[in-house]
Amino acid sequence: MNDPLIEPQTETHNTHKALSAPKLYWIWGMLFMLLLGLSIFIGSAWMILNYQQQAHQDTQSYKAYDHHVMLQAQLAMARLEYRLQLANLDPETVAEDKTRASLPQQVEITWSRFNDLISGQNAQRLLKIKGLKTFIRKILTELDLLESSLHDSEPDYEQHLLYLDQLKKEFAADYTNLPAQLLPIYKDENKALREVQSYYFKALILTSLLVFVLYGIVLFGIFNILKTRSQYTHERIEE
Amino acid sequence: MNASKNSLFIFQSALILAVSLCLLFISNLTWAEALPVPKDRVILTIEGNINQHNVSNTAQFDLKTLEKLPMQTIKTTTRWTNGEQIFQGPSVRNLMQMVQPGGSQIKATALDGYSTPWMTIAELENYGVILAIKKNGNYLRIRDKGPIWMMYPMHSYPGLKTDLSTQYKLIWHLRSLQIR
Incomplete structure (x- = not known):
């Protein structure tokens, strides 16, 4: 047992044993876990970017549609006022011609445009603005009155013009910063998207932690192997 | 006698066919122009x-x-x-x-x-x-x-x-x- 020739062989055998299957499997396992962690990390990062992009697109789309309906309503109102002014000067202009709608048709078009603000998908957002629904109802009621008065023998266009002008001023006073008022509503609309995004963000943090830990373990393992090998080589040289 | 009967039959058939075709053409023409x-x-x-x-x-x-x-x-x-x-x-x-x-x-x-x-x-x-x-x-x-x-x-x-x-x-x- 004390034979000096046998002693180094036992050491070499131990060194080999140190690099034997279980330890290597462990290293490979760690490497696999590291790769898995990295792929989840990259996947989560990609999903976050994707959802971010989707939320941005949705907001842009909401903005475009909401601004469109608001501009259309204002345009219809401007055209109606113009038609009323013309009718006030000359009742003959009430009729339809090749290029424009008749006054009763314009009243209906304006009604439809303002109704768009409180119905359909846009309404889901616009109705969250305080007081907007009541105000729109006021305009729609006035348009109904105007429509029924058009059947009178001598409609009082001027009175309707004055009232519409007053409503327009009220609208301008209360809702000039409508786009700014809509911003928090857009954020609220994207709530579901943001929830999924936060889920992926948590996954990103967890996987990044996991990756760092695994990276450390793998480095430590590799360092140990290299150390054992260098020890073994050193012993061989000494022999 | 038989030959003259046959030729009369062919002539009558051709006439009916021609009239039918004319009627068909006229009706089509009328349909096409019938945009009320x-x-x-x-x-x-x-x-x-x-x-x-x-x-x-x-x-x-x-x-x-x-x-x-x-x-x-x-x-x-x-x-x-x-x-x-x-x-x-x-x-x-x-x-x-x-x-x-x-x-x-x-x-x-x-x-x-x-x-x-x-x-x-x-x-x-x-x-x-x-x-x-x-x-x-x-x-x-x-x-x-x-x-x-x-x-x-x-x-x-x-x-x-x-x-x-x-x-x-x-x-x-x-x-x-x-x-x-």
Whole structure:
């Protein structure tokens, strides 16, 4: 047992044993876990970017549609006022011609445009603005009155013009910063998207932690192997 | 005797055939020209490169004439309405068969002056686009985006719902169609 020739062989055998299957499997396992962690990390990062992009697109789309309906309503109102002014000067202009709608048709078009603000998908957002629904109802009621008065023998266009002008001023006073008022509503609309995004963000943090830990373990393992090998080589040289 | 009977029979058959063909030709001609002149308020005017006219160089339709065409139904949701809606109206295909267009492109214009971009007639026909005059069984008033609302079957092609260019073509308050 004390034979000096046998002693180094036992050491070499131990060194080999140190690099034997279980330890290597462990290293490979760690490497696999590291790769898995990295792929989840990259996947989560990609999903976050994707959802971010989707939320941005949705907001842009909401903005475009909401601004469109608001501009259309204002345009219809401007055209109606113009038609009323013309009718006030000359009742003959009430009729339809090749290029424009008749006054009763314009009243209906304006009604439809303002109704768009409180119905359909846009309404889901616009109705969250305080007081907007009541105000729109006021305009729609006035348009109904105007429509029924058009059947009178001598409609009082001027009175309707004055009232519409007053409503327009009220609208301008209360809702000039409508786009700014809509911003928090857009954020609220994207709530579901943001929830999924936060889920992926948590996954990103967890996987990044996991990756760092695994990276450390793998480095430590590799360092140990290299150390054992260098020890073994050193012993061989000494022999 | 038999020979003369045979020749008489052939002559009679040929005569009947010729008369039938003439009648068929005349009836076709009458059908093709039978674009009725509108008696009520005109709600749709088709102008441009068309082969059938009823008022000067245009084809004009009142509600009754449009209703005589086969009604198609589209059940869909839209961005501008609440919940699922049932739209009914003649298909663009049937309307085009009536006016026999000479061109392949079409543009729609609304009462408020809005116009769609030029579209191909084939696209509208292939998608089965209709000119809706009724919504949920009721005639479309101007305030309901009538009297005509061009409608795509978005329930059959869900991609169209998010396609912005299709949204531009869902023209309401439709007043006229131009063909080139």
